[in-house]
Amino acid sequence: MDKRRDIFIKLDKIKKIVENLTNIEKKENELKELFYNYDSLNSQEGKIFENWSFYLEDINEKIDHVTL
Amino acid sequence: MNKHKNKKIKIQGLDSLYISLTSPNEKRRNLLHSIKNSLIMQDELDVISQIRKDKRAILNEIKKLLSEINVNYQNLKKNLPDVKNVISFTEKELSELENEVKMLKHTIKDDTKIIDRVEDAEDSIRDGNLRHPNRKKKQIKEVEENRYVPNEKLGKPTTVKVSEKPKTLSKLDRIKNNLKVIEAKLEKL
Numbered sequence: 001m002d003k004r005r006d007i008f009i010k011l012d013k014i015k016k017i018v019e020n021l022t023n024i025e026k027k028e029n030e031l032k033e034l035f036y037n038y039d040s041l042n043s044q045e046g047k048i049f050e051n052w053s054f055y056l057e058d059i060n061e062k063i064d065h066v067t068l
Numbered sequence: 069m070n071k072h073k074n075k076k077i078k079i080q081g082l083d084s085l086y087i088s089l090t091s092p093n094e095k096r097r098n099l100l101h102s103i104k105n106s107l108i109m110q111d112e113l114d115v116i117s118q119i120r121k122d123k124r125a126i127l128n129e130i131k132k133l134l135s136e137i138n139v140n141y142q143n144l145k146k147n148l149p150d151v152k153n154v155i156s157f158t159e160k161e162l163s164e165l166e167n168e169v170k171m172l173k174h175t176i177k178d179d180t181k182i183i184d185r186v187e188d189a190e191d192s193i194r195d196g197n198l199r200h201p202n203r204k205k206k207q208i209k210e211v212e213e214n215r216y217v218p219n220e221k222l223g224k225p226t227t228v229k230v231s232e233k234p235k236t237l238s239k240l241d242r243i244k245n246n247l248k249v250i251e252a253k254l255e256k257l
Contacts (some may be wrong), residue, residue, distance in 0.1 A: 027140070045120070
């Protein structure tokens with residue numbers, strides 16, 4: 001017969017543990033937000049660089065026409 | 069003649085110095101456009117530098133938060149009980165306790181059998197019924213084999229009546245108590 005046992009572990013400092021866990025949860029949420037902000041800034045930077053490539057292409061074209 | 073020569077020289081000089089532009093307005097427009105583009109790029113360069121500053125600040129904040137979270141996790145680890153080998157230890161303890169319980173149950177069975185036999189013998193003695201002396205001897209022998217019952221007392225039936233019963237009963241109680249204690253331990257675990 002398969003014996004199944006439940007093992008219970010007593011937690012003495014449950015208040016401290018709960019406090020720590022709530023702190024960790026808060027900080028992890030903050031971290032998530034910060035990463036989200038960082039990601040949005042990164043995408044903004046990427047867009048600007050893409051625009052730069054278009055501008056540079058345009059400048060090149062126009063300068064080609066200017067040559068004598 | 070001299071005037072003519074001078075004119076020619078002047079025209080030749082002009083030819084070597086100036087080159088005529090075809091569609092100058094378009095070229096001017098193109099130049100202005102390229103300058104405009106470069107100015108926009110310069111403007112965006114400032115935006116990029118600002119973005120990079122913000123990114124650096126965010127990275128610093130992330131580092132700070134991560135170190136704080138690390139500290140919190142360490143505190144959490146300190147407050148939590150050490151349960152590295154709990155399962156294996158409890159398994160061992162449980163198996164040991166189970167073995168003990170089995171042993172005790174076995175001894176209880178033996179003891180109850182012996183008690184029954186002793187009680188039968190006592191009853192027969194009380195009644196003065198000595199019809200089966202062989203049976204009584206057998207019973208006494210069996211009791212003698214048991215380590216909990218002293219041999220001398222079983223040899224004399226009169227003494228058995230007084231002193232045997234409470235001793236075997238107390239043993240049984242003790243075993244039962246032990247069983248209860250072990251079961252309580254098991255429940256706790």
